[in-house]
Amino acid sequence: MANTWLQAADLLGFTVHVSTPGGYEVDEKLAFNGKPPRPGCYKVFKDPLEACKGADLVTTDVWTSMGYEAENAVRMKAFADWCVDQEMMQAAKPEAVFMHCLPRTAARR
Numbered sequence: 001m002a003n004t005w006l007q008a009a010d011l012l013g014f015t016v017h018v019s020t021p022g023g024y025e026v027d028e029k030l031a032f033n034g035k036p037p038r039p040g041c042y043k044v045f046k047d048p049l050e051a052c053k054g055a056d057l058v059t060t061d062v063w064t065s066m067g068y069e070a071e072n073a074v075r076m077k078a079f080a081d082w083c084v085d086q087e088m089m090q091a092a093k094p095e096a097v098f099m100h101c102l103p104r105t106a107a108r109r
Contacts, residue, residue: 001061001101003031009041016042019051021078048082055092059099060084 002018009016010032018026026044028037045051052058060082064075089098 001059002026005059006031006037006042007033010037013038013041015040017045017051017055018042019045019048019082021082024078048084049088049091052084052088052091055096057097057099058084058089058092059101061101 005016006018006026008014020026026042031037064072068075084098089096
């Protein structure tokens with residue numbers, strides 16, 4: 001999902017703020033299909049709260065994917081501070097929207 005946003009930013013001329021724990025940084029060769037990205041199409045932040053400041057849209061990717069189940073515990077720990085919360089959304093613009101990459105079904109009570 002992150003690579004799709006990066007490709008869209010490169011193609012459409014907007015800037016994506018990216019924040020990840022160490023070891024999960026953007027791989028430009030993968031994200032941009034081996035081509036150099038447009039300068040300024042993304043900016044990296046160590047602090048996810050900083051990445052949210054002034055954002056129009058805040059989105060998140062999954063912290064684990066199919067095929068990485070053996071790494072779930074390690075990834076849960078690594079991404080613990082990258083869960084979008086109220087504080088992060090308050091750092092974004094007041095009219096900002098939140099999007100996640102997965103479909104969600106209605107919660108049952």
